[in-house]
Amino acid sequence: MPWQNNEDGDGSDGKGGGRRSPWGGSAGSSGGPGNQGKSGQGDGPRNPWGEPPRPRGNDDRGRGSGTPDFDEFIRRSQERLRGLGGGQGGGSGGGSGRSSGMPDIPWGLVAGGLALVLIATTSAYRVDAGERAVITRFGQYNSTSGPGFHLKLPAPIDQVTKVKFEDIRTDLIGATDGDAENLMITGDGNVINIAYAVRWRVNNAENFLFQIANPEATVRDATESAMREIVARSTLNNAIGPERAAIAEQVRERVQEILDSYGSGVLIQGVDINKADPPAAVDEAFKDVSAAQQDAQQFLNQARAYAQQVQAQAAGATAAFDKVYEQYRLAPEVTRKRMYLETMENVLGKVDTTIIEAPGVQAYLPLPEVQRRAAANREAQEAQK
Known part of the structure; x- marks a missing residue:
């Protein structure tokens, strides 16, 4: 070279x-x-x-060339990328300048392991009994799963929202302790203080989560609106009297219609009217009216009972007459004479004078006088003995 x-x-x-x-x-x-x-x-x-x-530092001492x-x-x-810092050892005798005693860390394997743990912990989920799990993928509805163990794409791709599906929720509207009044106007222009409860549950988890912003408030508002509508078509006597159950059922049907039109995913289980009274200012007067109505109803019940008794007696007499009439048709003369004798016996059995009209028979018989004389003769004979 x-x-x-x-x-x-x-x-x-x-x-x-x-x-x-x-x-x-x-x-x-x-x-x-x-x-x-x-x-x-x-x-x-x-x-x-x-x-x-440039001059070499202490790291290069002992090297033959720069x-x-x-x-x-x-x-x-x-070295900095490995997280080992930039420190240099001061070794002698041709040291390489690398820090000693610190092993290289496989950061790629560590990152891969953390990714696997994240995928494993966010890809499996469990749904308890009575729940429904709604899966959203990138924020959009994807599916609904029932109770059990399920798998999904890891977060943040898929997100799980659990909804209590079978729990019955109860909302109380109006006060029952007398501290506050929930006043409504009836169809006949009267004012009523009413308190009631609505029972409902979820029947469609995805609609319950995504169709309406505040399901609980929506159920309360819809129930109150339906109650005012039905009470406005009823009279005061019906609202505080025996028609309360029918009014509650009409309110339940109306609330369900409203919520179904919203697509709320809510099922109304029932509406219970806990209190239906006049306002506190006129409560005493209404109690008097109610007592008078109860008395009137009691008299009507007694009259109906008497009428039923008379009707039963008339029905029995009619049945007896029908039987006599059947016998009369078979033997008219005999039946007529028998009826005459029975009637005369009933009439004359209670009087002292007896008149018999028959040929060869004395028209007048002083039977009471004859009976007194016979009694006097018996007493005289007993006295002689």
Whole structure:
């Protein structure tokens, strides 16, 4: 090679046994660039960028020749990338300058392991009984899964949102303790204080999450709107009386229609009217009216019971007459005479005077007088004995 030792001893520096530098200069045989002052040459070897070589630090002591600064820069950059810092050991006897006692860390394997752990922990999920899991891919709805163990794409590609699917939720509207009033106007112009509860659950998880912003508030508002609508079509007596159950059922149907039109994914289980009273200011007067209505209803019930009793008696008499009529059709004369005798027996059995109209029979028989005389004769005979 052009920079190896010259065996003929005709080096350009005028000294035998010299060697040529690849950059066009010469170096003394007794040392590297750091010894140029001793070789009698003032210009020394030059690097390809036209700058003189810089003095080496303690890292290069013991080396036979200098290393270009570019290689040193590459070596130190690699060390920094490995996280080992830029510290240099002060070793002697031709030390390489690398830090000792710190092994190289395989950062690629570490990063790959962390990625595998992240994928494993975010790709599997479990859905409990009574729940539904809604999967979104890049924020858009993808699928719905039921109870069990499932797999998905790792986060942040797929995200899981769990919804309590079978839990019955109850919202109370209006106060039942008398502290606050929830007043509504009935169809006949009266005011009523009403408190009620709505029971509902989720029947479509994706619609429940994405169709409406606040499902709980929507259910409450829809229930209150439906209750005011139904009460406005009812009278006060129906609202506080026996029609409360029918009103609650109408409200449930109306609320379900409203929520279905929104696509809310909510199923109304029922509406319960817990309180339906007049306002507190007129509560006593309404209680008196209610008591009078109860009395009137009691009298009506008694009248209906008496009417049913009379109707039963009339039905029995009619059945008896039908039986007599059947016998009369078979033997009219005999039946007529029997009916006459039975009737006369019932009438004359309660009087003292008996009149018999028959040929050869005395028209008047003083039966009570005859009976008194017979009784007196029996008493006289007993006295003689």
